[in-house]
Amino acid sequence: MDVKDARARHEVLGLTGEDLLRMHYSMLLARRVDERSWILNRQGKAPFVISCQGQEAAQVGAVYGMRPGYDYLYPYYRDLAMTLFLGQSPREQLLSVMGKREDPNSGGRQMPGHFSARELNIVTASAPVGVQYPQATGTALAFKVRGEDGVVLVCGGEASTSGGDWHEAMNFAGIHDLPVVFLVQNNAYAISVPEKAQVAGSIAGRAQGYGFPGVEVDGMDVLAVYEAARGRSSGRGGGGPTLIEAKTYRITAHSSDDDDRRYREREEIEAWRLKDPIPRFERYLEEIGVLDAEAREEVDARIRAEVAEASRSAEEAPPPEPEDALGPVYAGR
Amino acid sequence: MATKSLLQAIGEGLAEEMRSDESVMILGEDVGRAGGVFRVTQGLQDEFGGGRVLDAPLAESLIVGAAIGLSVNGMRPVAEIQFGDFITPAFDQIVNEAARFHYRSNGAWSCPITIRAPYGAVHGGGLYHSQSIEAWFCNTPGLKVVAPTYPADAKGMLKSAIRDPNPVLFLEHKRTYRLLKEDVPDEDYEVPIGEARVHRIGDDITVVSYGFMLHTVLEVAEGLSEAHGVEAEVVEPRTLYPLDRETILRSAKKTGKFLVVVEANLTGSVAGEISAVVAREAFEWLDAPVMRLGAPDVPAAPFARPMMDAFVPDAAKIERAMLELARY
Numbered sequence: 001m002d003v004k005d006a007r008a009r010h011e012v013l014g015l016t017g018e019d020l021l022r023m024h025y026s027m028l029l030a031r032r033v034d035e036r037s038w039i040l041n042r043q044g045k046a047p048f049v050i051s052c053q054g055q056e057a058a059q060v061g062a063v064y065g066m067r068p069g070y071d072y073l074y075p076y077y078r079d080l081a082m083t084l085f086l087g088q089s090p091r092e093q094l095l096s097v098m099g100k101r102e103d104p105n106s107g108g109r110q111m112p113g114h115f116s117a118r119e120l121n122i123v124t125a126s127a128p129v130g131v132q133y134p135q136a137t138g139t140a141l142a143f144k145v146r147g148e149d150g151v152v153l154v155c156g157g158e159a160s161t162s163g164g165d166w167h168e169a170m171n172f173a174g175i176h177d178l179p180v181v182f183l184v185q186n187n188a189y190a191i192s193v194p195e196k197a198q199v200a201g202s203i204a205g206r207a208q209g210y211g212f213p214g215v216e217v218d219g220m221d222v223l224a225v226y227e228a229a230r231g232r233s234s235g236r237g238g239g240g241p242t243l244i245e246a247k248t249y250r251i252t253a254h255s256s257d258d259d260d261r262r263y264r265e266r267e268e269i270e271a272w273r274l275k276d277p278i279p280r281f282e283r284y285l286e287e288i289g290v291l292d293a294e295a296r297e298e299v300d301a302r303i304r305a306e307v308a309e310a311s312r313s314a315e316e317a318p319p320p321e322p323e324d325a326l327g328p329v330y331a332g333r
Numbered sequence: 334m335a336t337k338s339l340l341q342a343i344g345e346g347l348a349e350e351m352r353s354d355e356s357v358m359i360l361g362e363d364v365g366r367a368g369g370v371f372r373v374t375q376g377l378q379d380e381f382g383g384g385r386v387l388d389a390p391l392a393e394s395l396i397v398g399a400a401i402g403l404s405v406n407g408m409r410p411v412a413e414i415q416f417g418d419f420i421t422p423a424f425d426q427i428v429n430e431a432a433r434f435h436y437r438s439n440g441a442w443s444c445p446i447t448i449r450a451p452y453g454a455v456h457g458g459g460l461y462h463s464q465s466i467e468a469w470f471c472n473t474p475g476l477k478v479v480a481p482t483y484p485a486d487a488k489g490m491l492k493s494a495i496r497d498p499n500p501v502l503f504l505e506h507k508r509t510y511r512l513l514k515e516d517v518p519d520e521d522y523e524v525p526i527g528e529a530r531v532h533r534i535g536d537d538i539t540v541v542s543y544g545f546m547l548h549t550v551l552e553v554a555e556g557l558s559e560a561h562g563v564e565a566e567v568v569e570p571r572t573l574y575p576l577d578r579e580t581i582l583r584s585a586k587k588t589g590k591f592l593v594v595v596e597a598n599l600t601g602s603v604a605g606e607i608s609a610v611v612a613r614e615a616f617e618w619l620d621a622p623v624m625r626l627g628a629p630d631v632p633a634a635p636f637a638r639p640m641m642d643a644f645v646p647d648a649a650k651i652e653r654a655m656l657e658l659a660r661y
Contacts, residue, residue, distance in 0.1 A: 072406065107439030116438040123405055124438040128429050134395045135430070138402020138410070145358065145384050145408070152402075164422070168395035175390065329474045331435050331443035331498035 008288050009223050013230070017290045021299075023064060023222055024285060027056035027278050028300060030081035032307045033090045037097045037112065041256045045315065046097045050113040052080040054220075054251035055185050057277030060085055061225025062153060062183045062244065072121045072139045074132040074154040077113035078185065078250075082155070086120045090310035101320040108320040130160045133169035133182070140178035140241075152180045153229075158245075159190030159198050161206070170243070174210035177240035181229060182207075184243070185219060187250040192263035207243035219246030220277040223284075249275070336514040342484035343449075343505065344373050346491035347411065349521065351381050354409060357495060358385040360396055361413025361449075370415055371451060371510060397423040400446045401431050409495055410446050417452035417466040417504065418633075424469070431500035432475035446501075447494045452480075453506040453544055453596055454645045459636035465544075465597035465628070470502050471574040471606065477526055478574040480504040482547045485517045486571060489524030497526060504573075506544035506596075513548075527572045529580035535564035538590040538658050541581060541607055543569050546594050546646060553652045563659040573603050578610055585611045589620040590658050596645055599627040621661035626654045 005012060010020055034053050040046040052059065059081035066073065068086045075082055080093060092104050099108040105116045106124075116124035123139070125132060136154035143150040160166055161184055173180050184203050188195050207214025217224045228244045249272040253260040285291035291299070337345065350357045358381075359374060365388040368375030378386040389396045393414055400412040414420045420427070427448065434444040454463040470478050477499055481487040487505070494501035532547070533554055542550040547569055554565040566584050570576060585591045591611050593604040608623045626646050628634070634644040 103439075104441075106437055109439060110437050114437070116441055118438070118441040124434055124442045126429060126433065126437065128425055131398065131425055131430055134398020134426065135402035135405065137395070138399030138404075139406040140402070141399060142403045142406035142408045150406075164392075165394055165398065168390070168392040169398070171390055171392070172395055172399065327436070328440040329436055330477075331440070331445075333496070333498055 010288070013223060013227055015226070020285060020290055023060050024281055024291065025299060025303070026060045026081055026085040027222065027281065029090065029303050029307070030056050030059070030084050031278060032303050033084065033093055034080060036094065036307050036311050038256065040094070040097055040311065046112070047099070048111050049097065049256040050077050050111070051250070051252040051255070052078045054249045054272070054276070055187060056081045057222035057281065058183070058185045058219035058225050058246035058248050061222040062181070062229040062246070064226050065230045066151070066153060068120045070121065071150050072123060072136070072152045074123050074136045074152065075115045075125055076132065076155045076157065076160065077125065077127070078157070079115065079155055080113070083115045083117065083122055086117070086122060088115070088117055088120070088122070090307050091314050094311050094314035095317055098314055099319065100314060100317040101324065102317050107324065130156060130163040130165040132156065133160070133165050134172070136180050137169045137172045137178055140173065140180040141176060143179055144176065150179065153183060154180060155183045155185060157190060158184055158186040158195055158203060159193070160184070161203050162198060170206070170210045173241035174212050180241045182241065182243045183229070184245045185248055186245055187248045189250050189254070189264070191254040191258060192260070202245070204243060204245035212241045212243070214243035214245065216245045216247060219248030220275045220280060222277060222281050251276070334516045334518055337484050337517040338511050338514050339484045339487050339505065340371060340373055340510040342488040342517045343491055344375060344377070345517070346488040347374065348377060348380065350492060350495045351377070351385065353521070356407060357409045357411065358387065358403070359411045359413065360387040360389045360400060362389055362391055362396070362415045364388060364413050369413065371507070374413070393419055393423040394426050397426040397431065397448060400448070401426060401434070401444055404444050404446045405442070411495060412446060412448045414448060414450040416462050417450040418461045418464045420450055420466060427470065427476065427500065427502070428473050432473045435499065436475055443498045444500045445498045447491070447503055448500070449503045449505065451505045451507045453508055454634035454641060455507045456638060456641065457636065458634065460633040463634040465595070467504060467573050468597055468602050471603050473574070475499070476574065477501045477572065478504065479526055479572045480506070480543050481524070481571050482506065482509055482543055482569060484515050486524050486530065488517055489522050490526065490571065492521070493523045493526050496523070501526065508545040509548065527575060527577055529577035530569045530571055531566065531580065531584065532569055533565060533567040535566035535588065537564045537588060538592060538655060539566045539568060539584040539588045540592045540594060540655060541568045541570060542594040543571070543573070544596060546596050546651075549646075549648050549651055550594050553648055553655060557652065557655055557659070561656070561659070563655070565655060570607070576607065576610065578614070581607060582611065582614050585615040586618040589618050590661065591615070591619065591621075592624045592626065592654055592658050594646060594651055594654070595627040597627055598630050599625055600630050602627060621658055624654060624658055626651060
């Protein structure tokens, strides 16, 4: 920010107080839904949980400018805050966590975190890491072939940049100047493997080799990520592809089946908790007079009640019927 | 109606689909100016432009992955894998992605893509321009695998594949590209996926075959009829997955003697699946054990001619197998 610019950071970005409260709400809602899924797991009601905690700012900042149902999102398994922001409900995600029949992501077929919402252009995700990148370039190419201004946001962790699919997609996006934003949420760990054993050089720096901009941003700062995504995403920006490396941190273990005490120190986690993106954003909101402590408690109470109700309702929802396993295998013409 | 080779019929099918549906596009290696290494897409970039006939980077996972993404956003892409042998980098995108889209999203998404891949042994092809890859993909619910052998079938099935809302792997045997010409209708028509074709009627034995082997089987069948009075019924599956079990079983029950002839390695092959179906469902009609003839379980057809000829079943081996079955 220009030091002579007396405006607050969000004003420079063209964001209103209402925008900021919406961002805050989305981040906190994702955190509370995520926490609730761990409780359901510990209660034996959810066999597997994978978490977004620590990455809410990176997710909400990147997705905030998207047009649901027009632009496309290729999420990865931690992008809970994105899917909630785009319009999936806490109940829907908790149905998924408990493998219920009504689960809109997969009808109880996939693990939680394998998001899908056709009407919101959230493209069905799977477990193999990195496969979404070539697909995202194809979706962006379709916009280009038809001369439309849509944008594709595709996400992964830092380990998703190690395989060939990421590089093949970066190359293709560069060749055809495709409207695609690659968001790498570098949360420092791929299960147990730390970034230094995963990543050579800089992820953001690799974009230069493919002929388009790459930026490294503080992934714990929602406004910084928003600025990077909004300012550089194609379509509205008129440019080609962009790579954003959001430096963030995975606060929880990899999943509910992982014990991270085997490979990282508690002190390290505690140090990162001090940079938790939600309290950090709340300090900014208080500073600029948009959300004081009392209002914050009110929002949190409202979210907690909403999540508790969603959880209760999802718990009561029926499981799939055994014969649901038999289809649908093929789409009809 | 004009006579056309398999290669011309496929090229014509692509052009017609692109003319009638703007969402149909082609991507693959050398498909543009060069018209493909086999010339299947010759002239298409001139007619439809570089945007719809797109020379892709040499990256098969990207080619199929991008095709999936195009289909997500309203397109009907035809991805070309230059040689079936090079499809393995795209295995994840085909098997774990395209074939799973519909089931894993509980029917919300589908993946209407066609993947064309030339396959099969050819002189001078060596280990990596010769393989029969169909078995790798015929264990994948959600995917359709077709392998038409004759030009008119190929054009009609290509149209069905492009119009199908599911991913279709479209296999073309390289040695059948220019092997013969036949009448190919000019008007728009489809040959449905999932229906086998009976090429020759006979009462004594049933032989199921496809690709280059089918041509050899049909030649041998004529010879056996003249020399020995053995009348073989010859059935081509045309779709390898899911199989047209009814047509295959109807013939097996009629003749009571059943043989599958393929160019692929036998163990774990499509021939194994067809045999299992017949062994179970036609058991009480059979007068002989279900038989199979294929390539030995060595990695692939070698480069040098004597070794390649030893690998691919020839007319003499096929005749021996058919006679053995007839005399059983």
